[in-house]
Amino acid sequence: MTPTFAELTTMRVGGPTADFARATSTDQVLDVVRRADSAGRPVLVMSGGSNLVVSDQGWDGITVQVASNGIDISGTTVRADAGADWDVLVAETLAQGLAGLEPLSGIPGSVGGTPVQNVGAFGTVTSDVLRSVTVYDRRSGAVSEWPPERCGFGSHRQSAFKHTDRYVVLSVAYELRRSTRSVPLTFAELVRRLGIEPGATADTSDVRRVVLQLRRERGSIYDPDDNDTWGVGSFFINPVLAAVPEQARESPTYPDVNGTKLPAGWLIQHAGFAPGYGRDWGRGSVALSSKHALAVTNKGDATTAEVMAFAAHIRDGVQARFGIRLGPECDLIRCSLDDAPSGRQPSAVPVP
Ligand SMILES: Cc1cc2nc3c(=O)[nH]c(=O)nc-3n(C[C@H](O)[C@H](O)[C@H](O)COP(=O)(O)OP(=O)(O)OC[C@H]3O[C@@H](n4cnc5c(N)ncnc54)[C@H](O)[C@@H]3O)c2cc1C
Known part of the structure; x- marks a missing residue:
């Protein structure tokens, strides 16, 4: 029996996959993807399923769940396989006296998922400490190590790996600092809870403790026993606009390389959708998290x-x-917010 995406993802919706392979080493990942490509079969590469929503019809190709989980720490350089659990990596680096990843504690999913949308939280993004990404190019068949400047980071949650199925992330290397002091922190609620000035540092273990606490309070740690967390974290991406419309002039704004970034959560709440909204909408099977207006959550049996x-x-x-x-910030596979069937359709032969 192949699994359904309701079983493979944290949104817990989606139909079955025709074929499924859990690849527990980089060689297995390469082997499965290469075989599927030579057979002309559509491939969907995933790992933790925490940023993915797949249609109720499911996926009629092969789903490759990347589960390679080696972690190698050499001096201040940390290299982790794409399938390694992200938060296990963060905890391990801190335990080894390495600083740099502490504000990114508690984010669900895999190491390989992080460059896809340059994962970030509390004013830090993974590219801040990225050394390289080892990538398999399904079009050329080559494996190569990409420096950060090749990865297309820049605008909010964007990268060369997003919205394409051409590249498979095999491993990621980070350059950290041997220190128990954190990076300088600016996120208002984090510095307030730590009792420090904006721009100051704190003990890395304190940062991790407070970040995990804040994430729990916001429902931002996935908990299989708590349907308030059954989602993809932020469902919508913070919009980056060339010009802010007059109606939104009260919104907080942040600079972005492509314009001005607005917080989607603020827009949602100020459009009248409070945390928890949705219990009286439709069957009540989908609602905003009771703690966080940006998280769309499955209350149990949603489609x-x-x-x-x-x-x-x-x-x-x-x-x-x-x-x-x-x-959407998450990846929609064969589903879309519009009536017309769309969403990403991973292909057998990756297209440019
Ligand atoms: C409760 C909750 C809180 C969250 N909080 C945050 C947050 O604070 N900040 C943040 O940025 N994100 C957050 N997220 C989103 C999510 O955790 C991250 O995007 C995570 O990095 C996804 O990793 P994954 O292994 O689960 O990816 P998946 O969901 O399995 O896949 C996501 C996308 O990445 C692709 N992909 C996955 N692995 C590979 C690979 N090895 N090679 C190529 N492509 C691959 C998939 O094809 C898909 O397009 C949150 C999610 C949840 C459920």
Whole structure:
């Protein structure tokens, strides 16, 4: 029996995959993907399933779950296989006296998922300490090590690995610091809880403790026993705009290389959708997290179609209020917020 995406993802929706391979080493990942490509079979590469929503029809190709989990620490250089659990890596580096990843504690998913959207939290992004990404190019068949400048980071949550199935991340290397002091911290609530000035540092173990506490309070740590966390974290991406519409002038703004970034959570709440909204909407199977208006959550037996309809309802409400159209931060496979069937369709032969 192959698993369903309801079983493979933290949103816990989605139909079955026709074929499934759990690859526990880099060689296995390469072997499975190369064989599928030579057979002309569609391939979906995933790992923790914490940023992925797949249609109720499922996936009629092979799903490769990357589960290679080696971690190698040599001096201040840390290299981890793509399938290694992200938070296990963060905890291990801190235990070894290495600083740099502490503000990124508690983020679900794998090491290989992190360069895909340059994962970040509390004012830090993984590219801050990235040394290289080892990548398999399904088009050329080559494995190569990419320096950070080749990875297309820059604008919020973007990278060369997002919205494409051409590249498979095999491992990631980070350059950390031998220290028990954190990076300088600026995120307001984090520095307040730590009792430090913005821009100051703190003990890395204190940063991890407070970050985990804040994440728990916001429902941002995935808990299989708590349906308030069954989602993809931030469902919508913070919009980056060339010009901020007049209706949104009260919103906080942040600079981005491509314009001005606005917090999607603020827009959602100020469009009238409070945390917990949705219990009286439709069957009540999908709702915003009771702790966090940016998280769309499955209350138990939701379908992908219901998640899409609810997310479209939120998106449309924000557009009506602010004239800003939100888009998903997570990867939608064969599903979309629009009526027309779309979403990413991973291909057998990767296209440019
Ligand atoms: C409760 C919760 C809180 C979250 N908080 C945050 C947060 O604070 N900050 C943040 O940035 N994100 C957050 N996320 C999103 C998610 O945790 C990250 O995006 C994570 O890095 C995804 O990793 P994954 O292994 O689960 O990827 P998956 O969900 O398995 O895959 C996500 C995407 O990456 C691709 N992918 C995965 N592995 C590979 C690989 N080896 N090679 C090529 N492509 C690959 C998949 O094809 C897909 O497009 C949160 C999610 C949840 C559920």
